[in-house]
Amino acid sequence: MSENGHDLHAEFPQHRAVLHDLKVENASFRELSARYHEIAQEISRIEAGIEPASDQRLEDLKKHRLQMLDQVSAMIAEKQAA
Numbered sequence: 840m841s842e843n844g845h846d847l848h849a850e851f852p853q854h855r856a857v858l859h860d861l862k863v864e865n866a867s868f869r870e871l872s873a874r875y876h877e878i879a880q881e882i883s884r885i886e887a888g889i890e891p892a893s894d895q896r897l898e899d900l901k902k903h904r905l906q907m908l909d910q911v912s913a914m915i916a917e918k919q920a921a
Contacts (some may be wrong), residue, residue: 845879850908854915861918868914876906
C-alpha cells in the first residue's frame, strides 16, 4: 500500500478537524505526526523495493506505525472529551 493510504487524514477521515486542531495546538502531536509520516514513507519505500530492508525491519516498522496510530487515536479521544 502506498504511504498515502497511511496518511493520518486517510486513517482518521472523520476526524480531519480534530487532527488539524491538534497539529496547530499540540507540539507533542506535531512531533508524533512528523515521525509517523517518516515511518510511513520508509515503509512505502521498502515495500516498493526502493530501500532495502529485512523482513524483520519491515515488520518492526509496521508495528511501530500501529503503536503510533494508537497514540493518535488516544489524542483524538482526549481532544474530543475536552
